[in-house]
Amino acid sequence: MTIPPTQHPLIEKVRNLLPLIEQTSSEAERLGHLPDRVLNALFELRLFRLFIPEEYNGEPTDLPTALRIFELIASADGATGWLVMIGAGGGLFSGFIEEWAAREIFAPERAVIAGSGSPSGLAITKENGFEASGRWAYASGAYHATWFTANCKIDGNDEQIISIAVPAEQVEIHDTWHVFGMQATGSHDFSVEPVLVPENFTFSLADKPLLKDPIFHCPLETLASLTFASVAVGIAQHALDEFQRFIESKPLAGDIDIQQRIEQANALISHGRWQLYQLAEAVWSEAERSKAPRETLRRQVDNDCREIVHNSVTAADLLKARAGMLAAFTDSAFGRAWRDLHTLSQHIIVSPASA
Structure with a gap:
């Protein structure tokens, strides 16, 4: 196998993890999610934190190196590679959320984002935020996510979209991911009943980032x-x-x-x-x-x-x-x-x- 060389210390640690990923890939497929011992190993290497800045307890990594990590893990098991990639990708949002909310979401060591980019939710404007509700599809990593992000139409306006962040305990996961491949990603639907989302826990990637990374x-x-x-x-x-x-x-x-x-x-x-x-x-x-x-x-x-x-x-x-x-x-x-x-x-x- 030819993976482009890099001096980043994480690469060799990831290589050492590949045998465990390969050995458990059949089990993960049967379960529909990663076994806890694999998740624990991923958390130990902080692989879900590659796009989170240091000020939020992240493991900031340059993009080419992150891609090599995703490729390397996928060369042992595609679903695991996908989940690491998706989980790490959620760190992008940390640069667009106000600091104290971003710290609450991203600073915990086992923080992982799952969610959907489809604007299939509704956000009703309230005095200090939005009352959000809706159902969204394809939330890869729903099994181990600590927060979910989703897009909502503001007051039902198709032209005004806001992204919300809600803790996992406010989310209902629906068993919908019945597919012939990528079964271990557990990319189920999720829904949120009307819940008040403070304005600080909303964001838009169309805005200028709040951090300089x-x-x-x-x-x-x-x-x-x-x-x-x-x-x-x-x-x-x-x-x-x-x-x-x-x-x-x-x-x-x-x-x-x-x-x-x-x-x-x-x-x-x-x-x-x-x-x-x-x-x-x-x-x-x-x-x-x-x-x-x-x-x-x-x-x-x-x-x-x-x-x-x-x-x-x-x-x-x-x-x-x-x-x-x-x-x-x-x-x-x-x-x-x-x-x-x-x-x-x-x-x-x-x-x-x-x-």
Whole structure:
């Protein structure tokens, strides 16, 4: 496996965690969420805190390094990679929420955000905040989230959207995540009955960030495209690694068609990885100068990340065609990677239909 080199001390610690993630991936899939011993290990490495600033007890990490971490974890298990990526991504909101509220949400060591970007809630204006209610879909990590964020229409106005943050105890989780891939992400629906959300616990990513850390100059859509693509590359690498192990145990190692498929898959994954980190470096260079990426770069990120995800799926499909029943068994690591990758590719951010 070829993950771009980095001197960040977290990388080697993450590598040491991969065997546990691989060993528990079948269990996580059956449970529909990560086993507690995996969660505890992730919390111990502070991997959900990569985009939270130091003043809120964070573990601030540059974007390219964070992508390498997400990719590396996904190369052991796609759902775990997705959950670390989503959980860490929620740290972006810490730069847009007033300080005392941000400290309450993000400072606890085991703080994790889950939520939804769909504006399917209602926020009725009150004297000191909003009365919020609604139901939202696809809250990855709902099992272990401590706070939920969601978008609401202010007083029912489609043109006015506010993001709210509510503690997990005010949220009802609905068992809706019945899918053939990414099962361990537990991306269930959640709802909130009418509850008063103080104004300090609302925010808008359209506003100027309140903190100066570079990550807060990276638009959510751009960050999502890059991070989703990093997980896709990691899962595709996992599929390739598992396929190669499978072939080595069979009298097929000299099969020309199989070798060509391996070479094609490896080329697609390697090129996608190169694209990803070129884009990440360009975006981070702008962010370090307290600038959002220019519009042309944002469009390039959107388009190229869709391509990276598509090519990752293509790479896995090339291998699946010669994987036989390896792709069919539910306890097959290759089959799980293939299913997870196809499920990831349906997300609106990276789906071709969203272009």
